[in-house]
Amino acid sequence: MIPQDSGIVAVRNILTRLCKRSGLSSDRLRTTEIDVAPLLDLLAVRQHARRHGVEPEEAVLPVVRNLAAQLEPTNRIIADAELSLGLLRETASDSVDLDRLYAADLGERREYLAEGWQLLHDTLDAEPTPRALTVRSLRATPERRAFTALASLLVNESVYDARPQAEPAVKSTPSPKAPATPAVRGVVTVFGDAVIDHIYFVDHIPMPGASVVGNSFEEHPGGKGLNRAVAAARLGLQVRLISAVGDDDAGKRVLDYLRSQNVDTDLVKVVPDAPTPVTAVMITSTGAAGLIGCRDDRIRLSAHDLRSTRIRSAVAASDAVLLTFEQPSAVIEQVMALVQRMEPRPLLVVHPGPPIALPQYLYRYLGAVDYLAGTSHDLAALVPEVAAASTTDTAQRLRALGVRSVCATEDFGCTVWSDRVNLQIPAFPAAMEDSPGAQAAFAAALVYRLVSTRRPADKDDYVWATAAMVATQSFGDVPGAMPPVSEIDRINRLASEEQH
Structure with missing residues (x-):
């Protein structure tokens, strides 16, 4: 693969050369003498081709149109006209001369760009409009800037893992079959x-x-998001994960595992x-567990991702949203703000870990949090500006900021401060002091009870989630340790029998 900076330059040069004549088309890509291999080899193009069962040459135009938009x-105006993408065909007013904007000759398209500069910007409600250009000045910095921006999107595009329904998952390594739910x-x-x-x-x-x-040593898919998604799917919920992986064997293994556990991966970006x-x-x-995380900073959700119509539609269609603090602060803020603005809105269940810098920026969104669950250390990290006297003090401060229910979950026990109940659930009998999957299991089990009963959590719901x-x-x-409903029922029943 071409290194990132060189890749942008290569793709920009290809796009610039493809502007000539009638612009970008699958036929042009098949017959041109230009070396278009770097364009055809882009991850976004390859995945679009695989997803729709077409050749890479046919995938280029829809991918370029989507990103140019x-x-x-x-x-956008420059790339649209010079590549003849047709982005304005459905929305432009009658005053825009589409025949000239998408003419068969690049020179005519440039002339119309210069003549209709103000009109085209008004069509997109662009304010303020850049100063008028001549064809000569257009061919200098503006074109170079436009095609560099488009090439950067193409090279760095993080592609969602959507696949045709009929396409079987190709497993890089055997994955355990999800238990019956x-x-x-x-x-x-x-x-x-x-x-x-x-x-x-x-x-x-x-x-x-x-x-x-x-x-000894083992290797398995994991992560706070993946663990919660699998835990919820094991309980019979319809689950989608919004996350990011690399375009490598490890990323394929993660995706294969998620699919094998009935987790929708269409919104995992690659x-x-x-x-x-x-x-x-x-x-x-x-x-007891200690963790060391190693990651490339590119493997993150971004503020740009959260503007995706697909992600916003997915959130709006959800009964509940589970959010951990592993993503950048800007993404955490946007998820919470997105949920906060919705009416009706899904339940928002947040795990405040790992701790983030300057959690104060999240305070205005805490009113959207229905359930905040984590260890006492996780909760205290949300209010670092004061030295809380106790976890109860921390919980009261978080409740004052708008959180409806605060759950301190550790040592297989749980303490709850909420609008409906305040209770302490003693630690369940356990053979171990701790478990790496306990927090994920609690969050998924609580969500299961919430969406099953369609009411706020009561004592029995918190007890069941603690089990x-x-x-x-x-x-x-x-x-793999995330339990099905029957196992949680069994443990809850055993604990109840011991108490009586």
């Missing part, structure tokens, strides 16, 4: 990370400067030329 107005009860969208966990089993987690001999994140997980015999944490006690495969 995302450019700022001046660059009850009928679908609700739609859940999860925002969070999907990674490959490198799991080291150790006697104890080493202190700084010390080393420890590992007992980032070209970037490795899927890896997390080193050290687990002791008691279940789900106990069901995750295991080594290694964290999402």
Whole structure:
């Protein structure tokens, strides 16, 4: 693959040369003497071709049209006219001469761009309109800027993992089959990370400067987002994950695993030329875990992603949204703001981990949070400006900021502060001190109860979700330990019998 900067230059040069004559078309790509291989090899083009069962030459035009429509107005107008993309054919007023704008000759298209500069910008409601150009001045900086911007989108486009329904998943490695689940009860969208966990089993987690001999090693898909998505799917919910992976073998393995667990991956974006994140997980015999995350900064959701109509529609169609703090702060803010503006809106269940810098920027959105669940450390990190006297003090401050229910979940127990109930659920009997999957299981189980009953959580719902944490006690495969409904029911029943 071509390095990123060189790739942008190569694609920009190809697009500039393809402007000549009648512009961009599949026939032109098949017959041109221009070396268009870098354009045909783009991840966005290849995935569009695979998704729709067409040749790469036929995939280029729809991909370019889609991305050109995302450019700022001046660059969009130039790219649209010079490549003859036809973006204004359906929306332009009668005053726009479409025959000249998309003429068969590039020179005529340029002449009309210069003549209709103000009119074309008015058509897109662009304010302020850049100063008028001549054909000569248009061919200098403006064209170069427009095609550089378009080439940058094409080279760096993060492509959603949508596939034709009839296409079978190609498994790079065998994945365990998802257990049988009850009928679908609700739609859940999860925002969070999907990674490959490198799991080291150790006697104890080493202190700084010390080393420890590992007992064994395993590798599994993981991540806070993936774990919650799998946990919710195991309970019979209809789940989609919005996350990012790299265009590598590890990314394919993550996607294959998610599909095998009945998680919709259509909105997982695939980032070209970037490795899927890896997390080193050290687990002791008691279940305590230490984590080291390694990731490429390109493997992130972005503010641009959140403007996608597909993502916004997915959130609007959800009964509940599960959000973790693994994404950039701007993305977390946008998800919370998006939910906050919706009417009616989905339930928003937030895990405030890992801690983020300047959580104060989130305070104005906390009124959209229905359930905030995490360890006492996670919760305290949200109010760093004060030294809370206790977790109760922290919870009260968060409730004052608008959170409807705060849940401190740790050591297989739970304390709740909410509009309906305030209670402490003692730790369930457990063979281990902790479990890496406990937080994910709690969040998914709580959402399951909420969307099943269609009412705010009561004591029994919190107790049932706490029982789900106990069901995750295991080594290694964290999402694989997520329990079905029957197992949570069994643990909840056993605990109830012991109390009586």
